[in-house]
Amino acid sequence: MIYLDAAATTPVRREVLEAMWPFLTGEFGNASSQHTLGKRAAHALVAARETVARVLSCRPAEIVFTSGGTESDNFAIKGTALAAPRGRHIVISAIEHEAVLASCDYLRRHHGFEITEVGVDHEGKVHPETVAAALRDDTTLCSVMLANNEVGTVQPIAEIAALLHANATPMHTDAVQAAGALPLHVGELGVDAMSLSGHKIGGPKGVGALYLRRGLPVEPVIHGGGQERGRRSGTENIAGVVGFARALELASIDLAVRSHRLAGLRNELIAGVLEQVPGAVLTGHAIDRLPGNASFCFPQVSGEALLLQLEERGVVCSSGSACAAGRDEPSHVLLNMGYPREVAQTAIRFTLPETIELDQIREIIHAISESYTAVASLRTGTHTC
Numbered sequence: 001m002i003y004l005d006a007a008a009t010t011p012v013r014r015e016v017l018e019a020m021w022p023f024l025t026g027e028f029g030n031a032s033s034q035h036t037l038g039k040r041a042a043h044a045l046v047a048a049r050e051t052v053a054r055v056l057s058c059r060p061a062e063i064v065f066t067s068g069g070t071e072s073d074n075f076a077i078k079g080t081a082l083a084a085p086r087g088r089h090i091v092i093s094a095i096e097h098e099a100v101l102a103s104c105d106y107l108r109r110h111h112g113f114e115i116t117e118v119g120v121d122h123e124g125k126v127h128p129e130t131v132a133a134a135l136r137d138d139t140t141l142c143s144v145m146l147a148n149n150e151v152g153t154v155q156p157i158a159e160i161a162a163l164l165h166a167n168a169t170p171m172h173t174d175a176v177q178a179a180g181a182l183p184l185h186v187g188e189l190g191v192d193a194m195s196l197s198g199h200k201i202g203g204p205k206g207v208g209a210l211y212l213r214r215g216l217p218v219e220p221v222i223h224g225g226g227q228e229r230g231r232r233s234g235t236e237n238i239a240g241v242v243g244f245a246r247a248l249e250l251a252s253i254d255l256a257v258r259s260h261r262l263a264g265l266r267n268e269l270i271a272g273v274l275e276q277v278p279g280a281v282l283t284g285h286a287i288d289r290l291p292g293n294a295s296f297c298f299p300q301v302s303g304e305a306l307l308l309q310l311e312e313r314g315v316v317c318s319s320g321s322a323c324a325a326g327r328d329e330p331s332h333v334l335l336n337m338g339y340p341r342e343v344a345q346t347a348i349r350f351t352l353p354e355t356i357e358l359d360q361i362r363e364i365i366h367a368i369s370e371s372y373t374a375v376a377s378l379r380t381g382t383h384t385c
């Protein structure tokens with residue numbers, strides 16, 4: 001099997017598992033306990049927070065551990081909106097992850113917020129001036145993702161943040177897909193809040209972090225024993241945060257070199273598919289895209305049928321559309337990029353794991369070409385069986 005769904009999840013790296021293992025076994029203490037076992041757990045928590053802070057170039061106290069990207073997005077959006085709102089207006093891009101969209105929808109339905117969704121161009125880019133034009137005196141927060149999970153387009157976050165700060169509006173970015181692919185220096189990005197998740201970068205599922213700039217007013221959304229300096233209650237997932245911190249640390253080593261290698265292989269894949277599959281359309285930005293993302297629409301054929309054919313040939317990937325529980329709804333990302341419904345429904349996303357090699361890329365191109373021919377011939381009735 002060739003696994004090309006790294007944007008969905010990644011396996012836990014061996015070094016990460018090794019770092020976690022003691023805290024899943026002998027070192028099982030509760031970080032709030034006063035005895036030695038508890039103190040050792042608390043110490044591991046401090047070390048993990050310092051590691052994450054180093055990668056983000058921020059203070060350890062600015063890191064809150066969460067249960068992953070979804071919770072971080074919920075906390076960033078609802079927490080800042082409910083803490084000290086300048087007003088009840090939020091600006092987001094139209095291609096945000098559901099965790100951002102649904103959090104904003106919750107605020108709209110239950111707290112009277114107005115949400116402005118800023119559009120994107122045909123390559124999925126948010127233009128900073130459109131964000132600036134959407135700002136109002138009562139805008140409490142702006143959230144634009146660092147890189148899109150479906151088409152991989154990377155956004156000009158530093159430019160957007162600079163415009164926001166001129167208006168004193170805080171900025172959140174969902175960096176779940178960008179981690180391990182792009183630098184995450186929060187000062188250079190100019191963001192006030194940033195979401196991260198462990199399982200996209202060789203860490204465990206169910207753990208992540210939210211960077212919250214010191215001084216940013218935030219209301220907790222999970223109440224209880226006051227852990228995480230009162231910002232996120234719940235007994236700390238020590239093994240999880242240790243694994244997350246180790247994964248983030250490993251993902252930040254030689255980032256430029258690794259991203260360059262992966263982007264080279266991705267470019268081979270894109271070029272091969274565009275050359276060999278008639279009508280294939282690359283979705284997302286041609287250059288400013290995640291190094292491991294190659295996403296396409298294959299007009300005239302069913303994306304789902306193509307997925308099945310690819311899996312029969314040992315290639316595992318994902319449809320670009322958000323097909324939730326049997327609903328065959330085309331992706332809001334592609335629709336907002338201006339693709340017609342019937343084209344958006346043919347989307348396939350290939351996201352490369354770091355371990356991919358050139359000979360596999362050739363195999364993949366061959367499998368895509370064969371799968372496409374099989375699906376297209378079924379459609380035109382030329383298949384005989």
Ligand code: PLP
Pocket residue numbers: 007008067068069070071073097099145147148149174176177197198199206208
């Ligand atoms: N944000 C983005 C951009 C994502 O791609 C994902 C996961 O697919 C999430 C948030 C949610 O992260 P998690 O799976 O850790 O809840």
